[in-house]
Amino acid sequence: MVNLPVKLLMGNEAIAYGALEAGVQVATAYPGTPASEIFSTLAELAKEYGFYAEWSVNEKVALEVAAGAAYAGARAIVSMKQVGLNVAADPLMTLAYIGVKGGLVLAVADDPGPHSSQNEQDTRKFAQFAKLPVLDPASPAEAKEMTKAAFELSEKLSLPVILRPTTRTCHVCQDVPVGERIPRQTRVYFQKDPGWTIMPGLAARRHPWLNAQQEKAREFFNGSPFNQAIIRNRVGIITSGVSFNYVQEALDLLEQEASILKIGTPYPLPDRVVLNFLGQVDRVLVVEEQEPVVEDQVIALAWKNKLGVTISGKHDCLVPREGEFDVDKVKDMLTTFFGLAPSVATRPQLPPLPLRTPVLCAGCPHRASFYAFKQAAAGQDAVFTGDIGCYTLGVIPPLNTVDTCLCMGASVTIATGLARVEPARKHVAFLGDSTFFHTGLPGLVNAVYNQADITLVVLDNRTTAMTGFQPHPGLGRTALDQVTKQLDIVKIAAACGVELVCEVDPYDLATAKQVARKAIAFPGPAVVIMKRECVHLVPKRSVFRVNVNNCVNCKICLEEFGCPAITLDGEQVMITDNCSGCGVCAQVCPVAAIEEVQL
Amino acid sequence: MKIDIVIAGVGGQGNVLMSRILARAAMEAGLAVRTSEVIGMAQRGGPVTSQVRMGDALYGGLIPDRQADIILGLELAETVRVLPKLKPGGRVITSSTSLVPVSVAVGLSTYDREALLQYLQTMTSRPVIFDAVSLALQVGNARAANVVLLGALSTLPVLPFSPETLMRCCLESIPAQFQSINQKAFELGRRIMEVD
Numbered sequence: 187m188v189n190l191p192v193k194l195l196m197g198n199e200a201i202a203y204g205a206l207e208a209g210v211q212v213a214t215a216y217p218g219t220p221a222s223e224i225f226s227t228l229a230e231l232a233k234e235y236g237f238y239a240e241w242s243v244n245e246k247v248a249l250e251v252a253a254g255a256a257y258a259g260a261r262a263i264v265s266m267k268q269v270g271l272n273v274a275a276d277p278l279m280t281l282a283y284i285g286v287k288g289g290l291v292l293a294v295a296d297d298p299g300p301h302s303s304q305n306e307q308d309t310r311k312f313a314q315f316a317k318l319p320v321l322d323p324a325s326p327a328e329a330k331e332m333t334k335a336a337f338e339l340s341e342k343l344s345l346p347v348i349l350r351p352t353t354r355t356c357h358v359c360q361d362v363p364v365g366e367r368i369p370r371q372t373r374v375y376f377q378k379d380p381g382w383t384i385m386p387g388l389a390a391r392r393h394p395w396l397n398a399q400q401e402k403a404r405e406f407f408n409g410s411p412f413n414q415a416i417i418r419n420r421v422g423i424i425t426s427g428v429s430f431n432y433v434q435e436a437l438d439l440l441e442q443e444a445s446i447l448k449i450g451t452p453y454p455l456p457d458r459v460v461l462n463f464l465g466q467v468d469r470v471l472v473v474e475e476q477e478p479v480v481e482d483q484v485i486a487l488a489w490k491n492k493l494g495v496t497i498s499g500k501h502d503c504l505v506p507r508e509g510e511f512d513v514d515k516v517k518d519m520l521t522t523f524f525g526l527a528p529s530v531a532t533r534p535q536l537p538p539l540p541l542r543t544p545v546l547c548a549g550c551p552h553r554a555s556f557y558a559f560k561q562a563a564a565g566q567d568a569v570f571t572g573d574i575g576c577y578t579l580g581v582i583p584p585l586n587t588v589d590t591c592l593c594m595g596a597s598v599t600i601a602t603g604l605a606r607v608e609p610a611r612k613h614v615a616f617l618g619d620s621t622f623f624h625t626g627l628p629g630l631v632n633a634v635y636n637q638a639d640i641t642l643v644v645l646d647n648r649t650t651a652m653t654g655f656q657p658h659p660g661l662g663r664t665a666l667d668q669v670t671k672q673l674d675i676v677k678i679a680a681a682c683g684v685e686l687v688c689e690v691d692p693y694d695l696a697t698a699k700q701v702a703r704k705a706i707a708f709p710g711p712a713v714v715i716m717k718r719e720c721v722h723l724v725p726k727r728s729v730f731r732v733n734v735n736n737c738v739n740c741k742i743c744l745e746e747f748g749c750p751a752i753t754l755d756g757e758q759v760m761i762t763d764n765c766s767g768c769g770v771c772a773q774v775c776p777v778a779a780i781e782e783v784q785l
Numbered sequence: 786m787k788i789d790i791v792i793a794g795v796g797g798q799g800n801v802l803m804s805r806i807l808a809r810a811a812m813e814a815g816l817a818v819r820t821s822e823v824i825g826m827a828q829r830g831g832p833v834t835s836q837v838r839m840g841d842a843l844y845g846g847l848i849p850d851r852q853a854d855i856i857l858g859l860e861l862a863e864t865v866r867v868l869p870k871l872k873p874g875g876r877v878i879t880s881s882t883s884l885v886p887v888s889v890a891v892g893l894s895t896y897d898r899e900a901l902l903q904y905l906q907t908m909t910s911r912p913v914i915f916d917a918v919s920l921a922l923q924v925g926n927a928r929a930a931n932v933v934l935l936g937a938l939s940t941l942p943v944l945p946f947s948p949e950t951l952m953r954c955c956l957e958s959i960p961a962q963f964q965s966i967n968q969k970a971f972e973l974g975r976r977i978m979e980v981d
Contacts, residue, residue: 194808194818220823301823325819325845358846359805359820361812431845438842439849513849531851533869537904540862541894542795542886544831579829583891652829744890750830753885763927 190363197355200326200362201293202227204333205263206235208289209370212255213239214248216624217653218267219302220356221295225265226654229665235367241656241665244594244624245270249277249292253346256290258376261337265293268307269593273625275312278346280384282316283392285344288372289337296352298475299510304574304593306508308476309350314453317396319403320348321412322427322452326360332412332450339406343399352475353510354428404454412450413459418443421524422467422495424460424484426452426474432516433473439517442524455483464488464495471523472499475511498523546579548751549766551718552645554692556580556587557747557774558716559614559643562702568612569604573597573626575618576652577645584748588616595625602629602638612706614641620650620658622675627682633711634683641705642713644675647720655722679713686712693718695773721766728767728782732759736779743771743780786816786945787840789848793867794859795884796833799931802958803857804835806935809954811839814946821846830886832863839945854943857934859917860884865901868908877909878937880917880930913937913978920973926963929970936974948975 195203201224205213213232215225225241232239238255242248245266252262266274271294278292294312297303313320321336323329329351336347381388407413425433426449437444447463449455452474464470464487472481478500485497500507505519521528546553556577559570572578572588573596581588590600601615617626622644633640650656657663662672679687686708690701698716705712737759744752744759749771751764761771761780772780790807794800804820811818822835836848853871858864858879871877881902888894905912915937917930932955939948952971956964 192812194805194812299823353823354821354846357822359808359818360846361808361818428845432847435844435849512847513845517849533850534908536865536868537900538895538897539866539901540886540896541888542830542832542862543888544796544829545887547797547829576829582887583893584887748887748891750887752890754890 190365192361193364194359195326195362196223196357196359197323197326197329197351198223198357199227200330200360201333201349201351202231203362203364204330205291206231206367207365208334208337209261209368210263211237211260211370211374212252212262213237214242214251214262215265216242216245216248216270217650217656218270219653220297220353221265221267221293222653222656223356224293225665226656228263233666239665241658243659245274246277249274249281252290253277253281253286256286256288257382258374259288259372260374261289261370263291263293267303268294268296268309269303269305270294271309271312273594278316281346282318283389283396284382284384286340286346287344288374289340290346291333291336291340291349292346293333293349293351295356296350296476298352301353304591306476308479309348310452310479311477313348313350314479317400318346318348319343319407319451320350320453322450323349323351323355324428324430324448324450325355326358327362328412328450329355330362335410335412339403342406343403345399352428400454404457407451407454407456408458410451410456413448413456415445415447415459415463417445417466419445420466420468421445422447422463422470424449424463424470424472424480426450426480429473429475429511429516432511432513433520435513436517436520439513440520440524440526442520449480452480453483455480455487457487460484460487461491464493467495469496470498471504471519472497473505473516473519477507543582544579545582545750546576547721548749548764549721549768550576551647551692551716551721551768552577552580553585553747553749554695554698554768554770555643555645555716556585557770558692558695558698559702560585560587562699563612563614563706566612566706568614568706569601571597571601571604571613571615573617573621575621577616577618580616584746594621595629598626598629598633598640598642601640602633602636605638605640609639612641614643614706616643616645618650619644619646619648619660619675620656623659623673627678630679630684630711630713631682637710639709640711641708642711644713644715646675646715646717649720649723651720651722655720675715684711684713689715689717691718692716693768693770695770721768726767726785728784729761729765730767730769730772730780731761731783733779733781734758736777738777738779740776742776743774747771747774787838787842788855788943788945789853790837790855790857791848791853791867791870792835792837792857792859793863794833795863796830798859799928800833800835800859803931803935804837806951806954806958807837808839809958810946810951813950813954816840816945817843819843819846832866834867855938855941857938859931859934861898861901862896865904871909874910876941877905877912878934879905879912879914880934881914882916882918882930915977917974920977921970924969924973925966929963929967932967932970933974936971937978939971940975940978
């Protein structure tokens with residue numbers, strides 16, 4: 187065993203290093219928590235090792251670019267979060283029929299909890315649906331090994347392979363041994379063949395092949411080191427992904443012993459491994475986060491083989507199918523399963539704690555944009571549709587300017603739909619700059635083509651802020667920091683046929699309000715681009731303070747504008763060091779009591 | 786040997802960086818490590834909890850309730866929020882910094898600083914509570930409050946690495962132009978504990 191250098195790696199970084207070691211040649215992604223760092227690490231490595239890497243405009247595009255590379259025999263990785271896979275679902279379902287030549291790995295991060303997502307969907311179900319093998323890492327070190335194995339498997343089966351880490355693998359750091367990049371010998375060349383062109387006839391022929399590949403994948407997984415049984419006694423626990431860690435620790439805490447089967451490859455389930463385990467136990471508890479993917483397959487297998495073993499889990503409500511697990515939750519599940527007396531230790535009664543929701547940062551230009559539109563629409567019964575990004579936080583009081591949020595790009599289409607059925611109301615859709623390119627654009631084209639009376643506000647803060655400041659086509663900069671074409675949202679909107687397109691600085695509140703009023707009043711689709719860099723991208727120039735002699739304590743700055751830098755000192759409104767110097771509060775103040783202090 | 790540390794704070798305080806520094810120090814001491822945090826939405830002024838585990842028999846990245854040896858706090862209310870993680874007899878080192886969220890100003894919740902302080906003092910053994918932000922300002926940058934706390938932590942004898950190792954890992958994780966400020970911040974943190 188060679189002594190490899192050990193690095194402290196986050197699970198996402200470990201996946202990137204796994205891809206590097208496997209000789210990845212193309213990496214694509216669209217950012218999304220908890221997956222973003224997979225690609226940002228790959229982009230750094232791409233600069234160093236010279237492979238191709240791009241932030242794509244959305245997940246469907248990212249998957250298709252990666253698939254093209256894999257058609258030619260290159261190894262490609264595409265990363266996204268669970269909801270991103272929905273955007274990429276269309277190519278994915280057919281890609282399974284077409285197959286790939288070079289290894290194609292989809293790293294799709296799930297977010298049970300959910301900490302930073304609009305749903306808790308289980309990518310393992312998606313893998314089953316698409317008939318693609320899926321690997322479920324329990325730790326960063328395992329995520330790295332599984333990434334390498336996924337490339338191998340993808341080439342052996344000619345199928346894309348899904349790696350599905352969850353938040354507690356993605357954002358856990360571990361000491362991980364890191365090896366060298368293994369250069370690939372395969373010639374990258376797209377070999378023309380009718381098999382690359384899906385037609386009904388080809389789809390019909392490939393479906394039996396795809397089904398047969400399920401059994402081949404199962405065979406590989408039967409021999410995979412990622413599935414391991416530890417036999418201790420006749421009580422068994424089958425567990426998958428991060429739950430494996432919680433099961434081990436909870437057993438220690440409870441001072442209990444059980445046989446454990448760790449499943450690293452939840453679909454297709456390694457049947458021989460599971461049957462062998464089931465034969466050595468009398469009863470089994472299946473512990474997995476989210477959907478009963480392993481459990482359903484275990485039940486089917488036991489039934490088919492007429493095994494008398496009792497199987498507990500989600501179907502008898504011992505294991506929840508919602509939310510994230512932790513050691514304490516798994517300990518409770520095991521306590522019930524073992525029939526132990528529940529622990530008497532209760533959580534301490536804490537004093538009342540402040541409600542601390544995430545908020546738009548102090549000086550965030552989005553706050554000014556929301557405020558301007560709210561003021562401009564005052565008295566008009568307007569509906570504000572929202573989208574995915576920092577600006578979803580416009581829903582938080584006191585702004586309350588997000589009435590809907592569904593998925594990337596839906597603000598414009600939901601507004602369009604609402605406008606069809608309530609023509610007397612005004613509909614204002616908010617969308618970020620990255621989201622505009624992601625899936626906002628088709629919605630805008632649709633609104634123009636079908637002449638919907640909506641206002642689309644592009645909150646252009648010159649970055650993809652929520653996920654960590656990634657670039658997009660509006661910035662003139664690639665993932666590798668190279669200068670590229672800068673796509674102008676004003677020109678694009680105009681080219682789409684929008685007749686009223688305005689660009690305004692949200693920090694200039696008076697002009698912003700004026701433009702907002704004009705856009706809302708405009709019959710037919712209008713686009714307003716609220717352009718101002720994210721407060722984290724620019725150094726602080728000055729700060730503002732409350733001149734207590736002028737302040738009448740009306741609290742408009744605090745209670746209506748709601749900047750987190752504005753607080754109360756006793757009864758007096760004051761501005762904290764948190765101030766970024768945007769100066770919008772000074773414009774909000776009706777008595778000119780907020781003034782600038784130069785740094 | 787196993788040490789579990791919880792770091793509590795608000796997005797933007799340098800909480801996650803602290804977990805990385807501690808993990809690097811533990812690795813230098815030849816220990817296995819796990820850290821865990823959630824970022825994304827929580828970053829934007831929401832509560833952020835990092836967890837650091839070092840030593841033998843490490844399973845996942847999440848510390849169970851009543852298992853943490855040490856809680857490091859960057860904000861008073863957030864320190865109290867994670868107290869159910871502290872094991873009986875575990876130590877708390879926290880800044881007395883209060884970051885009052887907008888929810889309090891708009892009347893959706895309350896922030897009772899005195900009640901929080903009193904709770905910490907009566908419910909934990911020998912809590913160390915001091916204003917890490919003013920100390921950091923003394924050396925020239927409020928953002929070094931996290932390093933002040935690491936300095937204070939470095940005096941605890943249970944740590945599996947030396948104060949020198951921890952300080953070196955601190956400085957290696959911070960841009961060069963801030964090194965002298967952070968070195969002073971670390972020293973100030975150590976001095977607080979001598980007084981204590």
